[in-house]
Amino acid sequence: MAKGKSIFCAWYCKECNKMNYTSKYIKSAEGNITKKTKFCSKCKKRTEHGKKDIKKSN
Numbered sequence: 001m002a003k004g005k006s007i008f009c010a011w012y013c014k015e016c017n018k019m020n021y022t023s024k025y026i027k028s029a030e031g032n033i034t035k036k037t038k039f040c041s042k043c044k045k046r047t048e049h050g051k052k053d054i055k056k057s058n
């Protein structure tokens with residue numbers, strides 16, 4: 001269905017290490033994006049989030 005291979009990833013707060021978001025990304029297009037500023041509900045502010053790939057086993 002999808003053209004590129006999409007990978008599941010999780011975004012975790014770099015300040016408190018809380019996993020806040022999960023998303024999918026296309027490796028070829030967005031594989032080099034490893035950090036984003038997102039709102040952390042634990043810190044109650046926008047913090048830098050790092051990306052972690054989630055490996056789905058079948």
Ligand SMILES: [Zn+2]
Binds near residue numbers: 013015016040041043
């Ligand atoms: Zn946080």
